[in-house]
Amino acid sequence: MKALAARRHDRRAPALLLLLALLLVGAVYAVVAPSSAQAATKTATADDIAAGEKLFQANCSTCHGPSAAGTDSAPSLIGVGAAAVDFQVGTGRMPMQMSGPQAQAKPVQFTDEQIAQLAAYVASLGAGPSIPTSEMVDPALGDSASGMALFRTNCAMCHNAIGAGGALSQGKFAPNLWGTTPTHLYEAMLTGPQSMPVFNDANLTPEEKRDIIAFIDEQGNGSPGGLDLGSLGPVSEGLWAWVVGLGLLLGLSVWIGAKSS
Amino acid sequence: MSTPHDSHQELSVSGGQAQPPARFENPGLHEHKPRQADVDPRVTKRVERQVLLLLTLSILGTIAVVWAYFALPPGDTVGSMRLSNLVLGVGLAVCLLGIGIGGNYYIKLLMSNREYVEERHEIRSSDETREIAVQMLKDGGEDSGLTRRGAIIGAGVTALALFPLSLLVPLIGNVGEDWNVRKFKHTIWKKGTRLATDPTGRPIKASDVTIGDVWHVIPESLEDLHEGKLDEKAKAVVLLVRLDPRDLKSDQSPEGETWSHDGIVAYSKICTHVGCPVALYEQQTHHLLCPCHQSTFDVADSCKVVFGPAKRPLPQLPITVDDEGYLVAQGDFAEPIGPSFWERATK
Numbered sequence A: 001m002k003a004l005a006a007r008r009h010d011r012r013a014p015a016l017l018l019l020l021a022l023l024l025v026g027a028v029y030a031v032v033a034p035s036s037a038q039a040a041t042k043t044a045t046a047d048d049i050a051a052g053e054k055l056f057q058a059n060c061s062t063c064h065g066p067s068a069a070g071t072d073s074a075p076s077l078i079g080v081g082a083a084a085v086d087f088q089v090g091t092g093r094m095p096m097q098m099s100g101p102q103a104q105a106k107p108v109q110f111t112d113e114q115i116a117q118l119a120a121y122v123a124s125l126g127a128g129p130s131i132p133t134s135e136m137v138d139p140a141l142g143d144s145a146s147g148m149a150l151f152r153t154n155c156a157m158c159h160n161a162i163g164a165g166g167a168l169s170q171g172k173f174a175p176n177l178w179g180t181t182p183t184h185l186y187e188a189m190l191t192g193p194q195s196m197p198v199f200n201d202a203n204l205t206p207e208e209k210r211d212i213i214a215f216i217d218e219q220g221n222g223s224p225g226g227l228d229l230g231s232l233g234p235v236s237e238g239l240w241a242w243v244v245g246l247g248l249l250l251g252l253s254v255w256i257g258a259k260s261s
Numbered sequence B: 001m002s003t004p005h006d007s008h009q010e011l012s013v014s015g016g017q018a019q020p021p022a023r024f025e026n027p028g029l030h031e032h033k034p035r036q037a038d039v040d041p042r043v044t045k046r047v048e049r050q051v052l053l054l055l056t057l058s059i060l061g062t063i064a065v066v067w068a069y070f071a072l073p074p075g076d077t078v079g080s081m082r083l084s085n086l087v088l089g090v091g092l093a094v095c096l097l098g099i100g101i102g103g104n105y106y107i108k109l110l111m112s113n114r115e116y117v118e119e120r121h122e123i124r125s126s127d128e129t130r131e132i133a134v135q136m137l138k139d140g141g142e143d144s145g146l147t148r149r150g151a152i153i154g155a156g157v158t159a160l161a162l163f164p165l166s167l168l169v170p171l172i173g174n175v176g177e178d179w180n181v182r183k184f185k186h187t188i189w190k191k192g193t194r195l196a197t198d199p200t201g202r203p204i205k206a207s208d209v210t211i212g213d214v215w216h217v218i219p220e221s222l223e224d225l226h227e228g229k230l231d232e233k234a235k236a237v238v239l240l241v242r243l244d245p246r247d248l249k250s251d252q253s254p255e256g257e258t259w260s261h262d263g264i265v266a267y268s269k270i271c272t273h274v275g276c277p278v279a280l281y282e283q284q285t286h287h288l289l290c291p292c293h294q295s296t297f298d299v300a301d302s303c304k305v306v307f308g309p310a311k312r313p314l315p316q317l318p319i320t321v322d323d324e325g326y327l328v329a330q331g332d333f334a335e336p337i338g339p340s341f342w343e344r345a346t347k
Helices: A002-009 A013-032 A036-042 A046-059 A081-090 A112-125 A144-154 A182-191 A206-221 A234-257 B002-017 B041-071 B078-109 B127-144 B150-162 B165-174 B220-224 B229-236
Strands: B195-197 B214-219 B238-242 B264-268 B280-282 B287-289 B296-298 B304-307 B319-321 B327-329
Touching: A046 A112, A081 A112, A081 A182, A144 A206, A144 B214, A182 A206, A234 B078, B041 B078, B195 B220, B195 B327, B214 B220, B214 B229, B220 B229, B264 B319
Parallel strands: none
Antiparallel strands: B195 B214, B214 B238, B238 B264, B280 B287, B287 B296, B296 B304, B319 B327
């Protein structure tokens, strides 16, 4: 202790102390900080809401109105909840790049922190579904067999039997689900973005939603039968059979019949 | 002045030339051109090697298939199934294409391609031969003794004529099997049957259905069935949607009744075109699409057809709530669900 006390005037002491302090803060943060999803729902402070409002005014109010009550060109956001914001902004669908049949996913425009602030602001406007915790969307905790039965009944008609996506009317489409994060899948079921209907917690319970996420997660392992041609069914398979398959057969027949030189 | 005259002449001349000659000259065979492999021994050697290579590849392909069958079983993982299928498929392709392409290559490039002419003889035989043939048939008939035994001929012809019935009767008899068309006209929905979620079978409370929701519904009584469950489910499935009552233009109930409950409407999921499950619901337009032939129904306006080959709106299930707040049917559908069938109109 004496040796330590004797060295406290060493000119390297402040730097060492600073390093120790930083390490301590980091360690405490790692232990205490909740997962990011919880952070978004639980730690929405007045500052976040204020920052979110600023972001909203700058980026969203043109269409959704200065008080988020909606305009002729965009719906009201009062009561849509943090989950809807996290899905729409977190997948890049909002802010919308251009008008069209539906808002398309594109590179995300905001940082996670900004998305959390926007979500906090919109959630403060009216009660709505909040962002699920990471445990609620963990595919490893879901039952993919039960998920398959639920997916077949509720989702497969639009999103295809294994979630490869499909066409709707007039240029709209149900997107492929394989690249969507579990949190965004959960939020989409909960909030029903755009053409998609809502599946509230009475319709599909949180456990059933997690089962569906587990089923979609299973589809990422590839197809056992070789080339899946996009898993789109008769369209891509027919194109392959008629154009490539028949073309090869015709080419071979011409070759067999041609005179050689 | 002279130009039209000239052209008229040309026309008449070419018209005259268009007459075919009475007889064509036989153009004979094309002049035989030797191939490279016929004249250049180096090319011959090269083609021989190529054919040998293709046939050897085929042999290796067969060996690969047999080896893969034992060494690479499909196993339990997607990866091992892919590998097994890949090696079997590529091996089979190499084995068959090697024989096919190698054989064709040999025939096209190495085998003699000189044309030979074989004159055709007259199709009609000489009168003498024809007479002998007819006489042989007559003698044979006489020899068999059948010409004198009419009863046996009659029985034989009848046996042959009747034989196809042994195949046709069971075949046609099995078509349809069940001719009770009344089954098409009714489902297991009854007054007071609770609406339950498909496939989990939880009864649905009206207060749980929010605007923009879509619920896939089965009758709760389906659970109690012991046989024919799938048949009954196929007829009874329903799609439940809650609309803002301001968006709901009408439902199919007769005047003075209401078949919806506070904006909640339930329609049969079986398309009136050919019976596919109609379930692609677009929340914003309230349109319901059939995945098979793109028939589109407007849920906000009694499920009338707005596009596609379907001719009738989807039948509506009359619903209300019971004392505990659960959604229940007021009764069966008022009309048969699904596509048209014979005797659909007769009650």
